[in-house]
Amino acid sequence: MHPDIADHIARFPEHAQVQLKNLHHFIAANVPNLTQKMGYGIPTFQWNGKNFIHYAGYSKHIGLYPGAKAIAHFAGEFERRGYKYSKGAVQFPINQELPLELVLEILTYLLNQRT
Numbered sequence: 001m002h003p004d005i006a007d008h009i010a011r012f013p014e015h016a017q018v019q020l021k022n023l024h025h026f027i028a029a030n031v032p033n034l035t036q037k038m039g040y041g042i043p044t045f046q047w048n049g050k051n052f053i054h055y056a057g058y059s060k061h062i063g064l065y066p067g068a069k070a071i072a073h074f075a076g077e078f079e080r081r082g083y084k085y086s087k088g089a090v091q092f093p094i095n096q097e098l099p100l101e102l103v104l105e106i107l108t109y110l111l112n113q114r115t
Contacts, residue, residue: 001027002036005043012057016094020057023064026100027053031107047114053107061091062098066106073109078104 001024008021020043027045028034034045034052042056042065054065061084068088071078075085081099084091092098 001025002038002043004038008038008043009057016028016057016062019062019094019098020055022100023055023098023103024060026098026103026105027055030104031111039043052110052114058091058094060095063089063091063092064103064106065089066110069113070106070109074102074106 001021005020005024009017009024009047010069012020027088028036030073031045031047031052034047035049037044037046037053039051042054042063043051047098053067053100065088071088071090074090078090081102
């Protein structure tokens with residue numbers, strides 16, 4: 001994990017740190033060759049030098065920022081599951097288990113858009 005990202009995560013309460021670390025490691029494990037940085041003040045993964053996906057912790061949720069096309073593609077699934085979302089982000093409640101199977105679907109979608 002990039003040191004700046006580790007510092008960022010360390011600022012959160014322990015329960016949020018666990019969720020953020022799990023999400024970070026899940027993304028890194030499922031998409032090879034991503035690089036990491038802080039972008040827009042939040043943890044960012046890059047693919048071939050371009051932003052691929054961002055995430056961020058908040059007091060009541062974790063925000064995942066896969067971009068507007070991915071959000072539009074998965075909007076029905078977000079609604080079905082009761083997740084709040086906007087043009088470029090989806091919110092996963094901090095007190096619930098992360099929907100890693102859905103995150104994997106989003107990552108796969110993003111990869112397919114890049115290749």
